[in-house]
Amino acid sequence: MTSQHPEPGSTGTNPARQDGTATDPAPGTALGADPGRRPGVDGPDPLGGADAPVLRPHAEDAFADELAALAAADDRPRPPGWRLSPWAVTTYLVGGTLPDGTPVSAKYLGSRRLMEIAVASLATDRALLLLGVPGTAKTWVGEHLAAAVSGDSTLVVQGTAGTPEEQLRYGWNYARLLADGPTPEAVVPSPVMRAMRDGAIVRIEELTRIPADVQDALISILSEKTLPVPELRTEVQARPGFNVIATANDRDKGVNDLSSALRRRFNTVVLPLPDSLEQEVEIVRTRVAAVGRSLELPPELAALAQIERVVTVFRELRGGVTLDRRTTVKSPSATLSTAEAISVVTNGTALAAHFGDGVLRAEDVAASLTGAVVKDPVQDRLVWQEYLETIVRDRAGWEDLYRACRELV
Ligand SMILES: Nc1ncnc2c1ncn2[C@@H]1O[C@H](COP(=O)(O)OP(=O)(O)OP(=O)(O)O)[C@@H](O)[C@H]1O
Ligand SMILES: [Mg+2]
Numbered sequence: 001m002t003s004q005h006p007e008p009g010s011t012g013t014n015p016a017r018q019d020g021t022a023t024d025p026a027p028g029t030a031l032g033a034d035p036g037r038r039p040g041v042d043g044p045d046p047l048g049g050a051d052a053p054v055l056r057p058h059a060e061d062a063f064a065d066e067l068a069a070l071a072a073a074d075d076r077p078r079p080p081g082w083r084l085s086p087w088a089v090t091t092y093l094v095g096g097t098l099p100d101g102t103p104v105s106a107k108y109l110g111s112r113r114l115m116e117i118a119v120a121s122l123a124t125d126r127a128l129l130l131l132g133v134p135g136t137a138k139t140w141v142g143e144h145l146a147a148a149v150s151g152d153s154t155l156v157v158q159g160t161a162g163t164p165e166e167q168l169r170y171g172w173n174y175a176r177l178l179a180d181g182p183t184p185e186a187v188v189p190s191p192v193m194r195a196m197r198d199g200a201i202v203r204i205e206e207l208t209r210i211p212a213d214v215q216d217a218l219i220s221i222l223s224e225k226t227l228p229v230p231e232l233r234t235e236v237q238a239r240p241g242f243n244v245i246a247t248a249n250d251r252d253k254g255v256n257d258l259s260s261a262l263r264r265r266f267n268t269v270v271l272p273l274p275d276s277l278e279q280e281v282e283i284v285r286t287r288v289a290a291v292g293r294s295l296e297l298p299p300e301l302a303a304l305a306q307i308e309r310v311v312t313v314f315r316e317l318r319g320g321v322t323l324d325r326r327t328t329v330k331s332p333s334a335t336l337s338t339a340e341a342i343s344v345v346t347n348g349t350a351l352a353a354h355f356g357d358g359v360l361r362a363e364d365v366a367a368s369l370t371g372a373v374v375k376d377p378v379q380d381r382l383v384w385q386e387y388l389e390t391i392v393r394d395r396a397g398w399e400d401l402y403r404a405c406r407e408l409v
Pocket of ligand 1: 107108110135137141249274338342
C-alpha cells in the first residue's frame, strides 16, 4: 500500500483495465492509491483524538507479538497475498505452542477442525460465511481471521437495513465531484474496494440484514473479482489475498435471505454453541478476564464458582432441561448467548469492584442475570420465577443466588 497520491489528472481512465489484461500489481490508478490512512504509518490522525490508549485495540495490534512470532516460525507455504500459512492462521485462532516454545493464546475455544475448514475456504476463490445463533463468536472469529491473514481487520461493512450500495462499491465526494467532475480523486472507495485493491480481507457483518438488491452487488465482485467504475471507464481488479468474510445470524433468517446466486459463492461454516459446561465456563472465564483487564477491574474477582452458576443457568434455560437431564424447564424469549454470559459476569465484577467488598457475590451477578433472562416483562418473568422456585431454590449451595434473585423479581 502507498500513501502517495498520484498527480491529479495523471491517472484514472486506465484503458489497460478495460480489456482484462494483467495489470501492474503495484497500485496504478488513483483508485489504486490509498486515500484512506494507516494508523501509525501516516502520522497522527486528525480525527483520532487524544494520545491515550484505545479502549479496544484491533486484533492485529492486540496480538501483534503473537502474529510476529507465528510469521517467524511459519515455514509452510502461504497462499498468495497471505501474511501467514493456513496452518499458522489456524494456530493463531485456536492457540498452541510454537517450536521455539512461544505460547500462542487461543482466541476461539472450540473445534480446531471447524477453524481449519474456515481458513481453507478463505484460501479458495469462494468467500466465507460464518453462520450461527447470536453470541457464537462469528464477529470475533472474522476479526481474528482478517488480522491473521491480512494483518488488517479494519476493513468492515456493518450490514443494516439501510446499508447503501456505496458501502459495497464506492461513493463520491460530492464537493470534488461538483468542482472537477468524476475524477479518481472524487471516488470514495468502500472497504470492499480497498480490500480488492490491497489484496486483503474485507468483513461484511450481518450480511442478511442488507437489502437483497444491495447484497447482489457482491455477486459480480465475488465471481469476476472486479469492481467496475463506469463513470471513469475503469475498474478495480482484486489483488491476491482478497476475499470476503461475511457473518449472518441464524435468528435473522428470512430477514433478507441470501439469494441462491450469492449463497453459491460462499462456503458456509456454522459456529455452534459451546458443547459442554466446562467449555462455556472456560470461554466466559477467559473473556471476562480479558475485558476486566481493559477496564482495569481486579482480576481475582471473576470467581470461577459464580461463572459456573451463571453458565449453568444459561445452559439450562437455553436447553429447556436441567444439566442432569432430570427436570424440564421453560425457555425464555431471550437468546442467552455465551456473549451475554460474559457481560453478566463482567457487570457483576464491576458492581463488586466499585460497590461491594471486592469479592464477586451472588448479589452482584443477580441483577444482570435477571436482566439477561427477563427480556419480555410478562412471559419471561414467569419463566424466570418458575425456574427460581423449582430449580434454584433447592439446589445445594445456591441459596444465596436464590435469595438475591428472589429479591429482584
Ligand atoms: N467459542 C468461543 N470461543 C471464544 N470466544 C467466544 C466463543 N463463543 C463466544 N465467544 C465470545 O463471545 C463474544 C461475542 O462474540 P461475537 O460478538 O463474535 O458473537 P456473534 O456471533 O458475532 O454474535 P451476533 O450474532 O450477536 O453478532 C466474544 O467476546 C467472544 O470472545
Ligand atoms: Mg456479530
